[in-house]
Amino acid sequence: MASLFRPRANALSAIILIGILVLVVAFCIAGYLYYQSPYHTGTGYAPEQPVPFSHQHHVGGLGIDCQYCHTSVKTSDFAGIPPTYTCMTCHSQEWTNAEMLAPVRQSLAQDEPLRWVRVHNLADYVYFSHRAHVNNGVGCESCHGRVDKMPLMVQKKPLSMQWCLECHRNPAPNLRPENRITAMGYSPGNDGVAGEELIEHYGIPLDRLTECTTCHR
Ligand code: HEC
Ligand code: HEC
Ligand code: HEC
Ligand code: HEC
Ligand code: HEC
Incomplete structure (x- = not known):
């Protein structure tokens, strides 16, 4: 050289x-x-919506349970977004002339669904199921954060493989009793129900949770 x-x-x-x-x-x-970064993972993503629907007002303020609107969360893979008539059960009496609600009234009158912008979105090659989680001790808050404090829906968690696996490797500290699944501001373990007991109670198949085919099938 x-x-x-x-x-x-x-x-x-x-x-x-x-x-x-x-x-x-x-x-x-x-x-x-x-x-x-949040730019890639989507944390903090809060798109504008056709109606500025506030979970803070409806959940935090009025105390309406998640399942009143997300009716299929315990019975199907999808939580579901409420149809316009769910809003109108109240808004045909409450705030009937509010400008903010004009798109809701129009949707009902024209029989056209509101076009909400999706906030959470997993890649197509990932299998996810709400039913599997919310019937086995995983609360909405663990994956969606303090929804009762959101004036506009925002993605709080990265929804990355690493994030899913962190819980799948050791779900015990995240588990709640059945009657706390939709509760907000609940810290698992603070009412004396130990995680290990809940693993047994729900019969959680720990060995299967980290297998590739659980989420990629
Ligand atoms: C009064 C009806 C209502 C109640 C009660 C309600 N939601 Fe919603 N939720 C909606 C509507 C409408 C949307 C679509 C607009 C938006 O994203 O804000 C939505 C969207 C969401 C989304 C985002 C969906 C997406 O596009 O990714 C999550 C997550 C969610 N709700 C969780 C909850 C949780 C958890 C609770 C209970 C603590 C709850 N909601 C209670 C009506 C409701
Ligand atoms: C283990 C984590 C986890 C839990 C627990 C969870 N979610 Fe979700 N949620 C997600 C993910 C991930 C998505 C995006 C799914 C996709 O893109 O296919 C989602 C999407 C949604 C959506 C959008 C519509 C849909 O069905 O895809 C709504 C509404 C929602 N969740 C509400 C809830 C409510 C209400 C609860 C509690 C009763 C809850 N979620 C519990 C992770 C979770
Ligand atoms: C159980 C009754 C009930 C249901 C169901 C309901 N709302 Fe409301 N909503 C209210 C009340 C009461 C207020 C007034 C809240 C306040 O001033 O604290 C309100 C206020 C609002 C406002 C005004 C802005 C705000 O948040 O203060 C909008 C927009 C709105 N609702 C949209 C919707 C949409 C969209 C749906 C359906 C997905 C819906 N609401 C379902 C009772 C309801
Ligand atoms: C906070 C904890 C937690 C998070 C976060 C979480 N999971 Fe889970 N997941 C669980 C638990 C606990 C079970 C076991 C449920 C049971 O007993 O079948 C489970 C089960 C599953 C199953 C098995 C369903 C079946 O019937 O075989 C799938 C699929 C799954 N999770 C996908 C995901 C994906 C994808 C993500 C990330 C987007 C995720 N999970 C995030 C706790 C979590
Ligand atoms: C608990 C659920 C879960 C399990 C178990 C899981 N994955 Fe994933 N995987 C995901 C999610 C969610 C994504 C999407 C990540 C994203 O969009 O950033 C993903 C993405 C991927 C990707 C795309 C590249 C990337 O990193 O984004 C590959 C390849 C992959 N997984 C392979 C595997 C293999 C191999 C295994 C077994 C060792 C496995 N996964 C186990 C949830 C899981």
Whole structure:
């Protein structure tokens, strides 16, 4: 090698090599940071909606249970979004002329569903089921956060594989009794029902939870 280049050229090629190495490392770090960032994972995503529906008012203020609107959350893979007539059971009497509710009245009059913008969205190759979780001790709050404090729905968790697996490897600290599934502001374990007892109570198949085919089928 030494005979091919003069010392100056050697120094130059060393600088170029180091430069390339630094660039490669910088790209890797940037890629990793992007992959973990809210921009990629979607945490904090809160799109504008056709009606500024507030979970804070309806859940936190009025105390309406999740299942009043998300009726299929315990019986199907999907929680479901309420149809317009669910809103009108109250809003044909409450706030009947509010400008904010004009799209709701129009939807009912024209028999056209409201076009809510999806907030949470898993890739198609991932299998997810609400029924499997909410009937086995996992509360809405563990995955959706303090919904009762959201004036506008926002994604709180990354919904990444790493995030799913963190709980699947050790679900005990996240489990709640049946009557606390839709409760907000509940800390699992604070009413003396130990996680290990709940694992047994619900018959949670720990060995199966981390198998690839549980979520990719
Ligand atoms: C009065 C009806 C009502 C109640 C009660 C209600 N929701 Fe909703 N929820 C909606 C509507 C309408 C939407 C669609 C608009 C939006 O995203 O804000 C929605 C959207 C959501 C979404 C986002 C769906 C998506 O697009 O990804 C989540 C998560 C959710 N609700 C969780 C809950 C939880 C948890 C509770 C109980 C603590 C609850 N909701 C109670 C009506 C309701
Ligand atoms: C184990 C985590 C987890 C729990 C517990 C959970 N959700 Fe979800 N939820 C999700 C994920 C992930 C999605 C996105 C699903 C998709 O894109 O297919 C979602 C989507 C939704 C949606 C959008 C419509 C739909 O069905 O896809 C609503 C509404 C919703 N959840 C409400 C609730 C309510 C209400 C509860 C409690 C009764 C609850 N969720 C419990 C993780 C969870
Ligand atoms: C159980 C009764 C009930 C149901 C069901 C209900 N609402 Fe409401 N809503 C109310 C009441 C009461 C208020 C007034 C809240 C306040 O001022 O604290 C309200 C207020 C509102 C407002 C005014 C802004 C705000 O949040 O203060 C909007 C917009 C709204 N509701 C939309 C909806 C939509 C959309 C649905 C259906 C997905 C719905 N509501 C279902 C009772 C209900
Ligand atoms: C906070 C804890 C928690 C989180 C977060 C969580 N899970 Fe689970 N999941 C559980 C528990 C507990 C079970 C066991 C339920 C049972 O007993 O069958 C389960 C079961 C499942 C099952 C098995 C359903 C069946 O019938 O075989 C699937 C599929 C699944 N989870 C997918 C996911 C995916 C995908 C994510 C991430 C988007 C996720 N889970 C996030 C706790 C969690
Ligand atoms: C508890 C549920 C769960 C289990 C178990 C699981 N995955 Fe995933 N996997 C996910 C989710 C959710 C995503 C989507 C991640 C995203 O969109 O960022 C994913 C994404 C992937 C991807 C796409 C690339 C990536 O990282 O985003 C591959 C490949 C993959 N999983 C392979 C596997 C293999 C192999 C196993 C078994 C060792 C496995 N998964 C077990 C939930 C799971």
